[in-house]
Amino acid sequence: MTSKSENPPPYEDALHHPKYINSPHHLQNGSPLPPPPSYSPSPAVGPGLPGFWGQEGVYPQAGVLATVPTLSAGVSTSNPGDTDDFMNTQWESTSVRHGFIRKVYLILAAQLAVTFSVVAVFTFVDPVRLFVIKYPGIYWASFAVYFVVYCVLVCCKELRRRFPCNLVLLGVFTLALSYMCGAVSSYCQTKAVFIAMGITAVVCITVTIFCFQTKVDFTSCGGFLSIAGILLVIIGIVTAVVLSYRYVPWLHMLYAAIGALVYTLFLVYNTQLLIGKGELAISPEEYVYGALSLYSDVIQVFLFILQASGAD
Known part of the structure; x- marks a missing residue:
């Protein structure tokens, strides 16, 4: 168990009061660390999710991640060789069907x-x-x-x-x-x-x-x-x-x-x-x-x- 005095200071106090400058959260090899970035409101990504425009001081919800769509056939866009192989296979299959x-x-x-x-x-x-x-x-x-x-x-x-x-x-x-x-x-x-x-x-x-x-x-x-x-x-x-x-x-x-x-x-x-x-x-x-x-x-x-x- 830890006492209340050993708990890290609140975010607002650590940002505005220099008395916490020597706290272990702000020291790394004797040099002060830069303050953590401020949180700004983000646009809404869906109904009921936090972070839409108009709310102040809302932190992003953990676990809400953005995804990048890939090819519908399951070929990763990061590997152009796989895409070329897939297109060649499709072309060969179509050619065989037309010949048939x-x-x-x-x-x-x-x-x-x-x-x-x-x-x-x-x-x-x-x-x-x-x-x-x-x-x-x-x-x-x-x-x-x-x-x-x-x-x-x-x-x-x-x-x-x-x-x-x-x-x-x-x-x-x-x-x-x-x-x-x-x-x-x-x-x-x-x-x-x-x-x-x-x-x-x-x-x-x-x-x-x-x-x-x-x-x-x-x-x-x-x-x-x-x-x-x-x-x-x-x-x-x-x-x-x-x-x-x-x-x-x-x-x-x-x-x-x-x-x-x-x-x-x-x-x-x-x-x-x-x-x-x-x-x-x-x-x-x-x-x-x-x-x-x-x-x-x-x-x-x-x-x-x-x-x-x-x-x-």
């Missing part, structure tokens, strides 16, 4: 060129058109090939990345789905086929521009799209049963419109996965899967619109 997008759209363009060339042959060449109508079993065989190859490419990740097996399977898948589109087009009027092609092209261009410009994240809606796909299958089964008894003849157009809308949403979802701006993204190594998903969505939109356009 170009590769996917080049594959998609080749697939669509093959598909619509086959559709044109099945639409304008009458012998081919009559052959498909006469032997519908070939259509179901192409559907089986399409389904099997699609399941293999979706489920087997290593096979998708192994060149040239991935491109061979993708070519088989494209030919099978192209034959399916051609077979369906053989049952439709030429005018309906052209209308479906035009509407599909407009939908795809609009969706692509929308996905590159919007800030809305559709990649978090995978559960909703799965439920929509299941409901579409159920509606299709009900529609097939009802139409077999020739009830509600306009029901197939309603089903086609719903299907086109659902697969347009799938196209938005897969395009944003490709771009990589949302919560989820496709790996740059999965260019086969990216082209496969976009191609399937575009073809399904075309088939549903073709169904809604009318048949012979």
Whole structure:
């Protein structure tokens, strides 16, 4: 314990009375120390904090410190080398993503060129058109090939990345789905086929521009799209049963419109996965899967619109 006389003098007395000049707080090696700096009012840094303008003799509160903001990515501004490395990494990542997008759209363009060339042959060449109508079993065989190859490419990740097996399977898948589109087009009027092609092209261009410009994240809606796909299958089964008894003849157009809308949403979802701006993204190594998903969505939109356009 210390007595009251041993306590250091108050601040005001030490500042104005020289009798305390010999106190241990003012001597250092026999020479007087300069008086402590006077405290001046400081501007307010927030409501309820001391030191705002207008108060006299208010000391700054201990623990209230000012902070200097740094880069949002966590790179310290005191080390410019880290900043350069971070910017280089971001640039390389963006370059890889852009190269991946170009590769996917080049594959998609080749697939669509093959598909619509086959559709044109099945639409304008009458012998081919009559052959498909006469032997519908070939259509179901192409559907089986399409389904099997699609399941293999979706489920087997290593096979998708192994060149040239991935491109061979993708070519088989494209030919099978192209034959399916051609077979369906053989049952439709030429005018309906052209209308479906035009509407599909407009939908795809609009969706692509929308996905590159919007800030809305559709990649978090995978559960909703799965439920929509299941409901579409159920509606299709009900529609097939009802139409077999020739009830509600306009029901197939309603089903086609719903299907086109659902697969347009799938196209938005897969395009944003490709771009990589949302919560989820496709790996740059999965260019086969990216082209496969976009191609399937575009073809399904075309088939549903073709169904809604009318048949012979």
